[in-house]
Amino acid sequence: MPEPFLSIQHVRKSFGATTVVQDFNLDVEAGEFISFLGPSGCGKTTVLRMVAGFEEPSGGRIVIGGKDVTGLKPNQRNIGMVFQAYALFPNLTVAQNIGFGLKVAGVARAEIDSRVAEMLDIIKLPASEFGARYPYQLSGGQQQRIALARALAPRPKVLLLDEPLSALDAKVRVSLREEIRSIQKKLGITTIFVTHDQEEALSISDRIVVMYGGKAEQVGTAFEIYNRPATRFVAGFVGTLNVLEGRLGNAGKVQVGSGEIVLREEPADVRSGDIVSLALRPEAIALGRRAGDDAVLAGEIADVHFLGSVIRVRVRAGDSIVSLDTFNNPATPPPRIGDKVEISFSSGDVMLLN
Amino acid sequence: MKINRFWSWLFFGVGALYFVLPLISTAEFSLKMRRGAYTPDAYWTVLADPRFQQTFTYSVLMALATIAFGVLLVVPTAYWVRLKLPRWRPVLEFITLLPLIIPPIVIVFGYIRLYNTSSWLPLTGSAMGTNLLLMFGYVILSLPYMYRAVDTGLRAIDVATLTEAAQSLGAGWVTILTRVILPNVAVAVLSGAFITFAIVIGEFVMAALLNRPSFGPYMQLLGANRAYEPAALAVIAFAITWGCMALIQFVSKFAPRAPGAQH
Known part of the structure; x- marks a missing residue:
């Protein structure tokens, strides 16, 4: 097996006396699309937030690209994140939102402009039409596309998607999840996608981590998870x-x-x-x-x-x-x-x- | 329905008269400096008075310093409490309400006792030190309004998620505060700033007891010695306050709209 690009090793997380993640282990290959699937409160978002650096693990370590990032701050990890609530900056235009990470990194103006145009092209929103708009002038699906472009613009090592489709209506969810997968494949970026929707996880993931009670119940391909569930929970949670x-x-x-x-x-x-x-x-x-x-x-x-x-x-x-x-x-x-x-x-x- | 409307208009009219009549009377009186004619003489007298110019300039500068210091104090504090210490919000709200309960005279006497020339920090020993002390006092007086304005602005945005989004894009705390949080609460900050401006321009107790040449004591001095000029000054002071209110209304139109808001 090749060296994992992202390795989550024996990670635990407790809030006071409550343990929300216990001994979580996962190796992710470069360019792989992994989904964390589980019911509310199973710890999937907490694991994602620990990878992003928003939560500090109570134990264990997280390695990205061979470097231990466990003690690093979120802004030092070079990770792109897309949130359920879009989290676009309301005071900035679409172009400024996408260029935010590049501006923070001190990239030259001309390069920012070219990268913003490139990202808008990837998410199929023409720069001439959308570049100068503000987030309130966009639909939910468009806002989430911009959030994806913003996360990808600084060329992060890992892309984290925290239930990015949950706030969208059914039709947009289906089209956008396919678009996310196609962009991910095109860019070859290692991605973790958190969802409680099994159809989403089954349809776009290379592998799925089914979580329950703060533990990974099973890690496998959609075919394996569906046809050979390892535990009673997985069998009951995935599919009818x-x-x-x-x-x-x-x-x-x-x-x-x-x-x-x-x-x-x-x-x-x-x-x-x-x-x-x-x-x-x-x-x-x-x-x-x-x-x-x-x-x-x-x-x-x-x-x-x-x-x-x-x-x-x-x-x-x-x-x-x-x-x-x-x-x-x-x-x-x-x-x-x-x-x-x-x-x-x-x-x-x-x-x-x- | 028509009867209800009649009573509504009647109460509105009585209320409006209660507020407007004294103002009209004051404005009318301020124009009667010359016997038998309405003239703006009282206003020219006031505006030509070098003490008016000095005290007004002094108070404007103090107001600007108070606003700057207040923003630097309140915005990061309110942001941090909302982000990291939400359980401390009631405590902070209580603290910021204290200036409404404790009279300014108590605060200023406390200052004079603490920072007099024989204390370990003799701020009252110099004009600049006393100015600084007066500015701190103004910051305290405006705290209930400034804090509430900023907190309301922060409530309108998803502070935690915007912060995390900026962090994931490589931003540090200073960048987050200056490029993400502050621009999105700018209108709220401006509202607080205009209220602060109005408070500082008319404040009397602190400035008088710290013996600083500000606009409040000047108005009191003029009121005690002249007839028509104090009325003109009152109208000018009202105009400044209303100007501030109008500016709050005006700038609120430029607030960044939250995604999902109607357009």
Whole structure:
């Protein structure tokens, strides 16, 4: 493995008696796009703020580009940061905002002007139209683009994005997140993106750090996090998950309601007769018997939600409610509540939760 | 509805008369220096008086010094408390309100006792030292207004995030204060400055007891010895105060607008 560009080593943070980050470790390669994903209060923003230098770690160290920056002030770290609330300087024009970091660094006026024009070009806001505007004359999406350009203008070593899309409406969020990713790839800048929105994290990250209770629950690609969650929390937090309770029998057989599921691998730390929790993604389950599926459960339609192209069906199987998605077909009406049905899936898609 | 409007206008009219009538009377009296005719003679007399020019100039200079020192004291303090010590805000608010509770005469007697010629810091021993002492006194008197104006200005911006944004762009504390915070509270600071100016121009107690040649004692002296000139002086003093108020209104139009504000 190449030498990490950004290394967060055994970092802790406590506020009084409350520990908000405990023994956090992460190595980030140069040019990588990492997302911190987790619910409110999981410590993701605190870790980001420690990397930025706004919070001092209670323990551990942070290394950027081979240099220990743990004791450095925020203005000595050469880090670009984009905030949820944009934080554009209201008294400065767009061009002055973008050039602020360069001016502070004592860069020559001509170079500032050229860099500002370059940044405005990157974020696709023409300098002639937007350069002289003030932040209050811009939409939320435009303001966040300017904030991104401002953070990138001084060519920082690391770009930190603290929930930059949370204040924007749904359409702008999607377009701007794709734009952020495309700019990040173009510039090759190492980036940490904090979000509580799993769709955002899954769609644009090289790797995701799922955080809970001040700890990294799992670090992996979106595919790994979604399909092979390491803990019950990750399985429940990322994507929609069906949890089936059943009693473990012999040879990996689990009794769920009137049906039976045979696990591909026998669980190591569970004994026969124990109650176990099995997890399944909605897209792994089919309504009716699907060719190739080796697990079938009988149930009754409990609920039907028509979502346009997709119909989400909830089926009661034993004591559990299972959600599954089927595509809308204009020729076939959706099932009705109370219908007796069968659901099928592959036992290979079943995850045993810890 | 019409009846309600009638009563509203009636109360407004009575209130306006209560405030305006004495002013009109004073202005009218100030123009009656020459028997049987309205003339601005009293104003010319006052404006031509070298003591008016001296005391007015002195008070203007004192006001400017007070504003400069007040801004240097209040802006960083209010900013720092808002940023780092938010729990101390009530304490600071209480301290800044004290000048409204403690009469200026108590403050100035305290100064004279503390800084007299036999004290360890004999500021009253020289004219410059006494000027300095008077300026400190004015800063104290204007503190409730200056602090509130600046604090209100700081409340209108996201101080913490703007500070962090500037820090992440490499700015130190001086740059943050001068290029980010101060320009965004400039209108609030100017409001505080104009109120300070009005207070200093008319202040009597401190200047009289410290024996400094300022405008307040001059007005009192003139009032005790002349008939029409004090009325003219009162109108001039009112005009200065109202001018300050008008300037506050005027400069507030140039406040940097927060993003998201209607335009």
